[in-house]
Amino acid sequence: LADLIHRFAALLDPADGNAALLSTWITSAQAEDLPHLHAFTRGLEKDLAAVDAALTLPHHNGSTEGVNNKTKLIKRQMYGRASFPLLRHRILLG
Known part of the structure; x- marks a missing residue:
């Protein structure tokens, strides 16, 4: 094995x-x-x-998947606590 x-x-x-x-x-x-x-x-x-x-092939979409994962993580952390402008602010600055 x-x-x-x-x-x-x-x-x-x-x-x-x-x-x-x-x-x-x-x-x-x-x-x-x-x-x-x-x-x-x-x-x-x-x-x-x-x-x-x-x-x-040497091509991959790892960086795109990383950004998607980070965005979903922030969204889950903020669920029910804040509005869309704060979510947008955290994504852009994080």
């Missing part, structure tokens, strides 16, 4: 050959007797095109 995890972690750094390496990793992971890992590999196979893109 540890070897499979380390090999998968190496794929998380985007590179051109990662799509082929992912296919061999899935095959070797399914050959093991680890049911939870089988469920993970089935999930990868269901959306293989998106997983291949994530592992091969």
